[in-house]
Amino acid sequence: MADTPEAIQKAKKLYLLIGMALFVFTVVTVAVATVPWLDFGEHGFDSKDAVIGLLIASCKASLVAFIFMHLNHERKTVYFVILLSAVMGIVLVFLTGWAFTDPIEYGDTVEGDGFYNPVEKTVPE
């Protein structure tokens, strides 16, 4: 942690630099999404563009977390809390995914109302 006046003066320069980097990264994200010759994968938006967009966002987020939020030199307690939240975050992502392994089979949609009809579907066998 920058605590002495000299260290803080030095850190301020770094903050400014990181701020600039974040601005540049933002421009790059928009460029990747809008300029045709920077379009990766297929023409138009596709999974590759999504991955690249999120990678740039992750870089930006890391810069904010490590420099602005001082995670580059923090105490063990803080790292533990963050690790915990990261694990729980990942669990949450897959928690939604588990809904798709739901063994209950739904009937056909009822024409017109757009809702699933939870009447059991009989499978001809």
Added chain:
Amino acid sequence: MDIPYTVTARKDTGLFNSKVGIWLFLASEVMLFGGLFSGYVFLRIYADYPWPERALPIVPGLINTFVLIGSSVTVVFAWAALKMREWRKFQIYMGITIACAGLFMILKGIEYKAKLEHQAVRMDDFAMIEGHAHYAVVDDDGNLAHSDTKLKAKKLGASGAKPFKANAILFEPETIDFSVARAHGPWVEALLEQAGKRKSKLVTTENLFLYGNIEDYAGTEEDPLSTKGREKAESELVAKYAKAEEKIGHEFGESSLYIPSGTELSYNLLKKAREVYVSGRTHNAIVRTAILKENWKRVKAKMPDDKYWIQAPEAKIDAATQLDEQFDAQGKCVAGSKVVSVVSTLSFAMDPPQPIVINRGWVKRPVKAKEGKAELRDDTSFNAGDGEGSAPGLLESPLILAVDAIDLRWMAQKAEEAGKDPAEVIEKSWLFSEENKHHKKYQRIWDNHKERIAVLEENLLKDYGRDKEGNPKRVPTETDRYRITWQDLVHYARANQNEERPLKAGEDGYDDLRPKFWNGFAGPNHKDEEIHKLHAFPELEIPHQKVSLQSMFTPKWNTYYAVYFTITGLHGLHVIGGAIVLGYYLFFSKGLYRRNPEWLANRVEIGGLFWHFVDLVWIFLFPILYLM
């Protein structure tokens, strides 16, 4: 008592306490937003309809990103200034941070406003039309006239007629039924105002007695609500009711309501009827509970050895069960006697029938002419007359728009699912058929669009070539092919400016006519002079029966906007909350700075950590919601 470890670090954690606190809080926030993001990802991946892709104008989001990043830099500078004991500099940096928060919310507000004014329609053939609704007005003959501005519409209407958004339904009812329990005040008032303007009255057509907990006549032939009861002379019934109320210590009218024939509708009348209704329901609930209790006692006595689930079917609420009357200390009947019938609907006749404008957002489900009925979400029901010469019910009420986007992706998807050629299905659809008054304009747009996509296909082939199997490496996307955006509409209108020799796709200078992403700050600008002159956003009249869903760009329109408003709304609340905390440090912490500057520095660091987190969430929100 002094709070420990506000300035110095605890030995075991190596941190001052509030830092542990904020990190635990941020950890919970990560999970909150993580859950929402994951919800978004799964909703999008498994959507079985075309997802709105890059649906928001980029510029406000881009500026907001810059604003938040800038404020993240200034908040960390404010902290550094405190560490250096430079109060003045701290004030300046913190001031800028809070100003940035304000700017962010203003831009967000502009964006939200544009969404709430933007009309979307899904037609029964899955064509999706976006645009701004015209203003309509009822003219002297009771027909609809419309124009693109409120002022122009007002001039077309009958004197005193109020222009309304042309996404409403025009209905001429013979009678209107109100749900006593659910009638919504503002809607009733709006209806009365309209009826008043068109010199029509809403009146009851028969003598009605509503009663709450007066049970003497309930269920008997003398019940004023039974057919026989209604035939009784009015004065006789009033006398009987007065007597019944006297018995329970009420003045006449305290727990009953007498509405003579010809009473005019007012919301106060409905409110009074609601009180009586509620008191009747309360009485019934008490009686039913008492009856059920009594029945259980009897059943248990009859079947002492059986389990309750075997006894249960025997223990019915039987309204005919006579119980001894029970009175509470005030002499009020709490149990006994019978269940009373309660009046839940009041019917009023419209005299004479006049067209009523019903906001499309108020109706429960699409109104069909043949049903002769329009049901509102508060259970109010507008009914057409059934005889000849009576009120016709639904009048012609097209949805009139200045169209700024045509989305045929869903229609194309449905066509492909059915094994048909999407282009063929699209060209045969209502939008391009002669049934559409303006079909020529739309055919022209579609032809322009097809030309441009053909040139795009050609160019992609030329630039990227074919893969090993001989297929083009890059092809226009479904969105390119089947979604005509507002930029496309302006582009084609500009190219067609010279009617004799319109500019063709692929010609020199054609691509330069296309608006860039920084044009149209918060979306298509209908007030733009050039767009007006070119008629770039053409008019469309969608017949009422063709509309299967209409909405503003709100959560109702699709899942994307539901997610958009949820996450950005929650993020916005974080911005406001953060700004309040940082504002407190700026405006109310001079004293603390004098006493213990290090403590204030620590506080600002904590507030700053939260502020960085708010920035961090936006760093992900911007590409996900604006660029993908």
